[in-house]
Amino acid sequence: MTRMPHPLPTLPELLDLASVVSLPLNTRFRGVDAREAMILRGPEGATEFSPFLEYDDNEAVAWLAAAIDFGWSTTPPAFRDRIPVNATLPAVAVQDVAAVLDRYPGCRTIKVKVAERGQTLDDDVARVRAARDYLGVDGRIRLDANGGWNVDEAEHAIHRLAEFDLEYIEQPCPSVDDLWEIRQRVKYMGIPIAADESVRKVDDPLDVARRGAADLLVVKAQPLGGIHSALEIVERAGLPVVVSSALDTSIGIAMGAHLAASIPELEYDCGLATAALLQADVTASPLVPVDGSIAVQRPELDESLVQFSLAPADRDAWWRARLARVHALLTARSALATRTPDPMRHRPHSGASNARNRG
Known part of the structure; x- marks a missing residue:
């Protein structure tokens, strides 16, 4: 079901376009005091890859598909502004x-x-x-x-x-x-x-x-x-x-x-x-x-605000390693989807996670 650009952007391309930020919350939410996210810079504009930290790689695949969809594909016509x-x-x-x-x-x-x-x-x-x-x-x-x-x-x-x-x-x-x-x-x-x-x-x-x-x-x-x-x-x-x-x-x-x-x-x-x-x-x-x-x-991204909120080096490395693993899974699933007539069956999805999403 997921409409993906072909070919997918390569992992080196995504890594080169990525910044990891950590944004403090006004109120503790989902048991955390800060929200971590990876910001990507696609040809259509800035996009975001931010599955929650407790989600496994399989569940994160859909989130990466969404980030690429928004950053590399045009958005559908709008009915309201x-x-x-x-x-x-x-x-x-x-x-x-x-x-x-x-x-x-x-x-x-x-x-x-x-x-x-x-x-x-x-x-x-x-x-x-x-x-x-x-x-x-x-x-x-x-x-x-x-x-x-x-x-x-x-x-x-x-x-x-x-x-x-x-x-x-x-x-x-x-x-x-x-x-x-x-x-x-x-x-x-x-x-x-x-x-x-x-x-x-x-x-x-x-x-x-x-x-x-x-x-x-x-x-x-x-x-x-x-x-x-x-x-x-x-x-x-x-x-x-x-x-x-x-x-x-x-x-x-x-x-x-x-x-x-x-x-x-x-x-x-x-x-x-x-x-x-x-x-x-x-x-x-x-x-x-x-x-x-x-x-x-x-x-529009404000690069000064991005720089101000950059995550520590160890968290940046954690997100980049996560992106590499999830990109490999998405690449494999996208290849499978092109050979399968039932796109719903092979849509990148969250899977059955044990983690309870408080979003």
Whole structure:
């Protein structure tokens, strides 16, 4: 499925065009205080390769395919030049909620992280209540459990949290079977179920839609192999989608914005405002929300900012070794795909990772 330029850029070419940065976060997120990313400079503009550190090489293949797709291929035609976005509220203490949400001016939708390890449902209820108080009655609240509940826990939590007028609940349970079950249990409540990990961390990203286990899909450009690959998944799934980010720099956010701009019908605010979680970025024009939306554009790299945020030498070497291994895997899979009539089967995908993505 992944639409790749032929031939792929060589490994020496990619290494020569690469910089590894480490960007501190305003708020601890996914258990880290800084986001590492490899920035590449392609003929179409800057692009990003930034699979999370715990992902293995097989899972990182799709992320490299996405980076090359964005940096070496033209983007599809756009239906809009701005993307409405949601605020993202990590699993912070109640007293910190307002300070986090103040970084998202004009956003009228908040995605609240719940089911955090080491926290309780009471913590979730307090955080969601604080988000609702911040928004008032007119804003939208969506929850993201990252598969942190089993079916019974999810049902109990949804009943506890329903009073806050929820837009939807993202990945309440880990498996497609569990998503189907919880969707049946809470359907009468009118709260939609969204699938995220069950789209991008499985061999068949369409299985969750085919089995009726979700009302909408969350799609992310990097984990799905790039804009063109993600667009084909959206078209074949036939469900409403939310385009989201993976704690990218503004370069990776731009990839997501171009994906969102290319989808004919975009019913929901997108999760593309996470550059607001970064203390630093690689462009002087970061894609942070203005009046609740971000622009569809390719930010220019600011080389002085890149230099300021360069990762230490040992981390730079770690990323370059990772790129070499993943490039070899992508080259082999691309060669296989050219000989195989079923591109969905051989789309670079995340595989079944044991690591739990908190993006």
